Amino acid sequence: MESAERRRQIASLTAIHGRVTVNELAEKFGVTAETIRRDLAVLDEGGELFRVHGGAVPVQNFRTDFTTLAARSKASLNAKRAIAKAAVSLLPDTGSTVFIDAGTTTGIFAEAIAEANASNDPERMAPKLNIVTNSLFIATTLAESPRCDVQLIGGHVRAASQAVVGDLATRDIGVLHADVAFIGTNALTIEHGLSTPDAQEGAIKRAMVANSDRVVALCDSTKFGLDYLVSFASIQDIGAIVTDHDAPAPLRLRAAESGHRGHLPGLTTRAPPSRLH
Structure with a gap:
């Protein structure tokens, strides 16, 4: 040929x-x-x-472009709320340490935790947790919850995402350990894994993934099939994917099949369709 x-x-x-x-x-x-x-x-x-x-x-x-926090916060809002509520059920036991990285879906996840704790309903309240984050929004959202001991990583604040990034922030995470990391992503493919357009934010995400026993990815259906410049985790690094029912069936199936073969430790979870309407 x-x-x-x-x-x-x-x-x-x-x-x-x-x-x-x-x-x-x-x-x-x-x-x-x-x-x-x-x-x-x-x-x-x-x-x-x-x-x-x-x-x-x-x-x-x-x-390779980066959408502003304000613009991203309005995109797929119902799906992100459903994903956040479903992810609350994956929180570890009381006394555990959790990483939550900066992002719109993880921000809504933090709001869901705060809402659950504010209910004063033992059936709904989240476990008492140590929260480590590089997000100004997440830190302030959870700081007033008596069931959350919040640690904000120090470093340079990136205005576009209100995320703390840089060498200092990455080093801080490198000496910590979390039972579970809840990570957002700008894109997800089976081959390239989870990716983001910004190298500094990618470094933070990568450090959280590396220093956690288990990783839960919060990823709405619009992120599937996209590929950004900086890959920070492979599919094999992820213990669970929480997504909505509009996620592409072929990619969803391939992720689930990977789990059944042992390449995806844990499960692939979908937020209930009824919560998306």
Whole structure:
């Protein structure tokens, strides 16, 4: 097969499948991985796809922009509220330490914890927890709850997300340990895992993942299939994914199948559809 025809087919396969890998393409076309890398470089330069680690994604699926906190807080609001309420049931036992990273879904999750504690209903109240966060919003939301001992990580405040980031913040998390980390994400694919457009926020997320016994990802359906520049966790790092019923069925199924094979330790959870309306 001529290289031009092979590259045309690679571009088409990328658009259809959402992501292709070097190894898969090499096997399909019977050429070396180095040949495929050269093909991807040519297609990337021509704007027909975007190269990522180990393969490529369609240009429209790969994003490097960062949406403001105000804009993100309005997106998929009902789904995020349902995800937050479902995630409360995954909180660990009293006395545990929990990481919660900065983000709109994790912010709504913090509100759900505060609301549960304010009810004074023993059946609804969240366990007494030590909360470690790099979010100004989450820290202030939970600080007044008598059932939450809140520690705000120190460092540089990023105005766009109200997140504390930087080397100091990353080092602080590196000497701590959490029983569970609740992590938001800007994007999720099976191949590239969880990703974000900002390297500093990605470093914080990565540190939380690395220093937790279990990781729960809060990810609404609009994030599935997107791919951002900075990958901070693989699917294998995640113990549970809490999402809404609109999450793409193929990706949802592949995540669940990974769990059944032991590659996804834990379970894949969906927020009940009735809570989304």
